[in-house]
Amino acid sequence: MTDLNTLKYSEEHEWVAVDGATATIGITDFAADALGDIVFVELPEVGTDLTRGDVFGEAESTKSVSELYSPVTGKVVEINDAVVDDPALVNSSPFEDAWLIKIEIAEGALDGLLDRDGYVAITEG
Amino acid sequence: MTEQLEPQGDSPRYTPLRERHEALGATFTDFGGWQMPVRYTSDLAEHRAVREAAGIFDISHMAEFTVRGASAAAYLDFALAGRLSAMTVGKAKYSLLLTADGGIVDDVIVYRLADDDFLVISNAGNRDAVREALTARVEGFDVTVEDVSDAYGLIAVQGPVSEAILAATEAIADVSVPWAEQKYYTWASATFNGKPLLLARTGYTGEDGFELLVDAADAASLWDALVAAGAEHGLVAAGLAARDSLRLEAGMPLYGNELSREIRPAQAGLGRVVVADKDDFVGKGAHVPADDARVLIGLTAEGRRAGRAGYPVVLADGTVVGEITSGALSPTLGHPIAMAYVDPSAAAEGTELFLDVRGTKIPATRTALPFYRRKK
Numbered sequence: 001m002t003d004l005n006t007l008k009y010s011e012e013h014e015w016v017a018v019d020g021a022t023a024t025i026g027i028t029d030f031a032a033d034a035l036g037d038i039v040f041v042e043l044p045e046v047g048t049d050l051t052r053g054d055v056f057g058e059a060e061s062t063k064s065v066s067e068l069y070s071p072v073t074g075k076v077v078e079i080n081d082a083v084v085d086d087p088a089l090v091n092s093s094p095f096e097d098a099w100l101i102k103i104e105i106a107e108g109a110l111d112g113l114l115d116r117d118g119y120v121a122i123t124e125g
Numbered sequence: 126m127t128e129q130l131e132p133q134g135d136s137p138r139y140t141p142l143r144e145r146h147e148a149l150g151a152t153f154t155d156f157g158g159w160q161m162p163v164r165y166t167s168d169l170a171e172h173r174a175v176r177e178a179a180g181i182f183d184i185s186h187m188a189e190f191t192v193r194g195a196s197a198a199a200y201l202d203f204a205l206a207g208r209l210s211a212m213t214v215g216k217a218k219y220s221l222l223l224t225a226d227g228g229i230v231d232d233v234i235v236y237r238l239a240d241d242d243f244l245v246i247s248n249a250g251n252r253d254a255v256r257e258a259l260t261a262r263v264e265g266f267d268v269t270v271e272d273v274s275d276a277y278g279l280i281a282v283q284g285p286v287s288e289a290i291l292a293a294t295e296a297i298a299d300v301s302v303p304w305a306e307q308k309y310y311t312w313a314s315a316t317f318n319g320k321p322l323l324l325a326r327t328g329y330t331g332e333d334g335f336e337l338l339v340d341a342a343d344a345a346s347l348w349d350a351l352v353a354a355g356a357e358h359g360l361v362a363a364g365l366a367a368r369d370s371l372r373l374e375a376g377m378p379l380y381g382n383e384l385s386r387e388i389r390p391a392q393a394g395l396g397r398v399v400v401a402d403k404d405d406f407v408g409k410g411a412h413v414p415a416d417d418a419r420v421l422i423g424l425t426a427e428g429r430r431a432g433r434a435g436y437p438v439v440l441a442d443g444t445v446v447g448e449i450t451s452g453a454l455s456p457t458l459g460h461p462i463a464m465a466y467v468d469p470s471a472a473a474e475g476t477e478l479f480l481d482v483r484g485t486k487i488p489a490t491r492t493a494l495p496f497y498r499r500k501k
Contacts, residue, residue, distance in 0.1 A: 036366065037169045039454045040429045058483075060431070062168040062453065063366055065483070087429075091167070 002095045008110055009119035010071035015095065016113060023072050023109070026099045027059065027090065030123045035061040038090040043079040043101055050074060052109065056101065059090060068100065072109040078102040140185035141278045141344040149362050156365060157250030159186040164364040171367035172456045175330050178359030179284030181351055182368055184336065185344060188252035189277055190259060192243040194268035201235065201243060203406050204262040206390065206399040212237045215302070217310045217327050221390055221398050222247075222258055223408025228386035229393070231255050232378065234327055236312050244323070244338075246279075248380045262407060278344025282351060283334030283371075285499075286358045291335055294354040296347075297322065309333070317347050329368065331375025332499055373451050373462065376423060376495030382434060382450045383421055383464055389414035392466070393421045394494065419447060419466035423496060424478065424489040429454055431461040432480035432487070438465045439481050446471035449480065455496060462496045463489070 008016040013031035017024040032038065040060035050056055050070040057068040079101050083089045089098040114122070137160045146153070151162035162183065164171060174180050192201060198210035207220040214237050222230040231251040236244040247255040252274060259270045282290055291297060292304050302313040312325040317339055328334035339347050352360065369379070378384050383393055390399050392414045399412050426432070431454040438447035447467030455462045463480065471478060472491070479486040 036164060037167050039169075040431070042430075060454075062370060062456075063163075065433070088169075 004095065005116045007095075007116065008071070008113035009116070010069065010113060011122060012069045012071070013123075014069065014071045016071050016110070017099075018105070018110065021104055022077065023074065023103045023105045024099045025071060025101050025103060026094055027068065028119070029094045031066075032090050032094045032098075035059060035064060035066060037062045038087040041083050041087045041090065041100070043084060044076050046076055046079060048076045050076060050103065059087075070103070071113060072103055072105050074103040074105040074109055076101050077104045138186070140183055141341045142183045142185060142280075142348055145345060145348050146183065146362075151362075151364060154365060157186060157248065157252075159249055161186055162362070162364040164366045165362045168364070168366040168370065169456050171361055171363035172370050174359060174361040175284045175332055175363055175367060175371055176457055177285070178361075179282055179286045179290055179334070179355060180330075180361055180363030180367065181348070181355065182281040182283065182363050183279075183348070184281050185278045185341070186249035187279055188247045188249060188255060188272065188274040189279070189338070190245040190247070190256065191271045191273055192245060192259070192268060193241060193271075194266070195241055196267040197241045197243055200263065200266035200268040201245075202403055203266070204259055205233070205235070206406065206408060206412065207235075208400040208403060209235050209237070209243065214239055215311055215313075217312055217325055219310075219398065221395060222255060223390070223399075223406075223412055224258075224386055225407055225411065227389050227408045227411030227413070229380075229384045229388055229390065230258050230386065231380055232384055232395075234325075236323075236325060238312075246336075251380060258407075276341055277338050278341045278347070280337045280339075280344065280348055280351065281328055281330075281334060282337070282355070282360070283328045283330040283332045283363075284360075285333055286360075287332070287334045290351065290355040290358050290360055291324070293358075294350050296350045297324075300324065317343060317350070322347075329375075329377055330371040331377070331495060331497055332371075369451075370453050370456055373453055373464065374455055374457055374495065374497035376464070376497075378421075378464075379451060389418065391420075392418050417469060419468055420472050421450070421464055421466055422447075422472050423492040423494040424449075424463045424465055424480065425458075425492045425496065426461040426463075426480055426487050426489045428461065428487065430482050430485070430487060432463045432465075432482050432489075436483075437481040438467055438471070438489070439479050439486060440471070441477050441479065441486075443486075445481075446478070452480075457497050461487075462492075464494070
């Protein structure tokens, strides 16, 4: 189980797990619950350069479409094909099986992200 | 800066089943001024339960009107698009309430309870409009129209095992027609704990099923009884999200999406609902659409990316020829489906159509409605 306190969060409901220079990015359980059943996920190609705030994909639920915003700046080095094949993973395992992309992060990319308490505070607002 | 409070409109309304929904952990949404459960657990699980076993829906927000009097049948022939006088007691009929210029005020289901006694069920959001239209049309008829919406709770049980669930609900008794003889679009009378219950074999999901009308005060105990009897049959509570995806698969129009005051019945594929040779009825003559009026079609696509309400339908060169009114990735069929209004020229056989899904053109195939038809 991922310790949610070790993750960083964006106000757009993405989570970031940092391992050295690589950031793994997904969307939170809060976002997944709010969206409902996810039926389609579109992810960028490996090699795409993303600037923080860029739209890197879409998550589509039975009722709505949400754009996915990159919480960090860097280059996409890996995408999770499993979640493209089975978007329901976003609902069943948002913090583990349904990671979305891995980014080789630029320096200072994590500034301004929230910790767990900060994120929980905005979802309870 | 001080925060401004949002202006408060009419306060949200809840059905008699509010506490049941809250106990089940429902997510609520506003629907026609009502706070209604949109889902309890998962849209898809609730959808599948209705296709494979059964789902129970709270539809108490819908509006009910009684139409009674010696000329009730003749009045309905005048007030609605169909010939309700031809319907025998025990039957139900889908009909339309038209404006004087032929647009659609609402789609309704009419039940003939007795020779001079009818029940009309309309959409929640159109309750006021339907009441006004029905009331305005009584002149010259011996008839009384009454809005009885607040007096009743309405619960739908939909899915292939619906009959077994109702038959197993012990508090339902005195059923006037044997279960196996209750045909689609008929109703039977019964009692629930000794009080009157109307059992209508109608619904909005494309499955076999029932809509049960009881006193509002008894709605919660009826819900409990059905849930208890249905547990071993796979009955689950289902919300508006599942209701919407089910009705779309079944090709059933939704007011506000496929139907409006600007739409003539034939445009929506409902020309058969209008009995044009009646002597007189509101909307007569005006109900026929112009030759160039857009028509409703069904579209299917491959992949998983669905077109949604409001998205354009385009030709290969990008020319916009229509607009999607309802669209989803069909949970049952596994591919995208949509209903759309398109120019008559684009509805012609062989026209290559595309869904414009946020800038991506997805090839679509015209498909006869419904997308899904239950096995008999």
